[in-house]
Amino acid sequence: MQSRERGAHTPIPGSERKAVPGAKHVGPADLGERISVTMYLRRCSSEKLAQAVEELSKVPLAKRRHMSHEEFAVAHAVDADDLKIVEDFAKEHGLTVDHVNAAAATVGLSGSVTSFHEAFGVELALYEHPDFKYRGRTGAIHLPAQLSDIVVAVLGLDNRPQTKPHFRIHQGEAVDMRALAAEMSYTPVQVAQLYNFPENITCDDQCIGIIELGGGYSLDALEEYFSSLGVATPTISSVSVDGATNQPTGDSNGPDGEVDLDIEVAAAVAPGAKIVVYFAPNTDAGFLDAITTAIHDTTNKPSVLSISWGGAESSWTTQAMQAMNSAFQDAAALGVTVCCASGDDGSADSVDDGEVHVDFPASSPYVLACGGTRLTGSNGTIESEVVWNDGANGGASGGGVSDVFALPSWQANANVPPSANPGGHVGRGVPDVAGDADPATGYQVLVDGQQLAIGGTSAVAPLWAGLIAIANYTLGHPVGFLNPILYGLPSDAGAFHDITSGNNDVNGSTEAYQARPGWDACTGLGSPNGAKLVSALGSAGSTT
Template identity: 75%
Template sequence: MDESTPVQVGIEANHRPIPGSERRVVAGAKRIAPVDPNERITATVLLRHRASTELVHRIEELSTLPFATRTHMTHEEFSTNHGADPSDIQKIREFANQHDLTVEQVNLAARTVILSGTTSSFNQAFAVDLAHYEHPDFTYRGREGAIHVPEHLTDVVVAVLGLDNRPQASPHFRIYNEEAGQTRALASQISYTPPQVAQLYNFPTNVNCSDQCIGIIELGGGYTSSNIDQYFTNLGLPSPTVAAVSVDGSTNQPTGNANGPDGEVDLDIEVAAAVAPGARIVVYFAPNTDAGFLNAITTAIHDTTNKPSVISISWGGPESSWTTQGMQAMNSAFQDAAALGVTVCCASGDNGSTDGVSDGNVHVDFPASSPYALACGGTRLTESGGTIASEVVWNDGSNGGATGGGVSSVFALPSWQSNANVPSSANSSGQTGRGVPDVAGDADPASGYQVLVDGQQFAIGGTSAVAPLWAGLLAIANHTLGHPVGYVNPLLYSIPSQDGAFRDITSGNNDINGSNQLYQAGPGWDACTGLGSPNGSKLIDALSQVGSASEIH
């Protein structure tokens, strides 16, 4: 048999597949050879919540409470009541011991167990056949089919991630200039500093957010303190306090290539810190795999040292590129965030209504499509005399990108979107699901953000910039209101339109090919810019007064 041919892995009689764990080969990749059976690797096992029904009920109750009466769990309360059950941890230890795997790390609050061992041991333990695959752009260790666990663990194990280490997500930023393969926006450029964008969106001024911490998730690249210091010196602002946290062995490693992932890292730090003066910034660096992404998020959410109140995520990929178990694992982590009063802001993607998938269907980006994430879409902003002259959907076509948005094929329509007139999916299924995005902000590279990356100054756009923009605004809200807004989505959809908290974007579409215009901007919520861009001061005032989610307008 050719070594590139998958072998039939024996599945013990009492083993069952983990629902939604099936993997297919990356399009355009081919199997090269089996992984060396003696190669040592790691994998992350996610376990069920304790008292999961009670947790869901508590989060549902949160979504109906006015802001002023909301209370959130402490980290200690959450870990004790809803972290992993120690008896479940023991079952995993016994399973690992039976299969010559080592328990490297246990996080009770995050419900994760990191296992290490040889490829041969993992193949046998989970009935997989790990092999090397080659794609024109990368190589990866992968698998096909489902992951299996013993029957007595089927209710215990929610997901097993990291056996397949294909790149899971892409950064959602766009550089205006055509450099190093980056695409050029099809418009003349007018760029802004983040404080200028904040001023146009009426963010409160003279605030000191030193009591707030913003967490930023990064799956590559890095920053240098000297670059950050120089950027803020150029702005005439104090340099922020920035710290890096290593997850799964990844560290702050600047590549020196301003067009690479360093662009994402510096953009996120510079936008968030510039619009929320004084806020501490903590950057969680992790490998770009499904396990790395999850572990970065759970590390941030359950970080009892830094305790970020807002988390910004500018990486993602089409729902169709994920396993169901991977999406459910991260969605579950975002539930944890909701219970703890942590807001998660996610970029909605830069490839329009198809999210870059060329199968003839429309797609939305994950993790933005999680109902527990604040999905951030993009606009093109034009300023005149210090005020907004016009604002439309960001759509530069296939050469320049467009805001992501549409209807999830995975997550059901949340109750707080029930009166938002979310359309049925434009796909032939016509299903009704969670609408993306929730909110918007300046994202067009042609009206982008002036940043400093690896010592080079230029403009960057993309919905990557909108997630830290909103993270900064919500950090200001947390400081101003003296209480975390936390799971903010139900509150935002409860704000009466006459309160003026949003600038309604009514012009444009996110059909990147310019032909079908499936999702159009219009009055109220739409699948291009959500509820609209913020009027910061009015939004914060409205949040302090908002009633229950049943009052959705």
């Protein structure tokens, strides 16, 4: 991007914002309001880190040695001189440095709106959308010369809701568990049985981290739920990020549905695993801070993260995606697997422009993107499995080709098609794997005291997170960045149920992406055969 000067300031590439479609400008922001932002800084070792992750991905799992948090901090923390420049800049503009996470390359600043206007050459305003109000900006964020080579992103000036949860409630109302069973929904334990997850395993040395951008849970209600399943209630704790806390809304149709679904699925299929929920505001800054907090958590040390929130790539700034993608690269170096829901709105990803879109963060090449199927089974046996697609109103598996991230080397032989958009862009294919997501064949869960059948790719991310926790426990070491290994597994390993029927077009016309033998942009490599997958990972050789 060509720089343009604004006084002594230069725009951050990829920081441009537009108003949310349908939002109305209602006036300037309160100049005296105190707000907080997160700055993501460069690392002098960024090329070295990228190369280390690339080389690590080629090492057989049994021989991989992931970095410890201490080793990572020594090798890849932000340079102290850069931090000093940022701190001096903050002081000069009347801003307070609230926190520094040198290993995660983040700095939190707070101050008045006026101070941020002057510091970053922006003008914040108030906007009203039919569904929410927010403080926003248009155009780019600007940096003075001394920061232009240090700061990669400045997030949080604009506090619009950045993402949405990817879950769907069957019929949108509570029903009796017996009725749910009659309509072919399942408990998470039954889904795990259908997918042949290893049994009689207690993952008591594993920690699953769950990212939540709203809502909350009740420990008493979760104890009731796990008791009904005959599963021991896991150790569950929460971590507050940027002031957000475990705050149930009491609305099962709201974010509580996401929180309870994630916890109940992950813990039910990986019994004994410790669950840590990272609550953050639903903004680009909050999302980044939740991810970096979890990945660099030296207390809980989750070996796998489950993320069921996201939005179309076109709704993000490039600077935010770059910062989060770098954080996921940190996870790969540390041996943390990140599972992300691929979205519930098919190949359009709820963007009404006639084109196809993929969801971020699922499109990051450092995460395991999880798509959705419609699963029919009984007595522990799968009878049929097709792409989840109930149309525009009912939801469908997200998937397609990234407009932002290049085709990874490990997808080179997966026959990822060009984008269905004009121009046929070649990029990272989404999703990587799949699992049951159709609400009609969904998961029996308890949310705010109501028994519900819930689906969506939101359920698939914690399902896979639980399976990976089982693999980590069984193999005796974290599998970490799993994608290169999965794409290199021989077909005769039987690690996946190949989904070959259906599509994820929600407009009923183009059928942009169709299921087919092997990888496809609806269900990836397929749904898991858990025991065979864990066995295959135990003997996985070098991949390229």
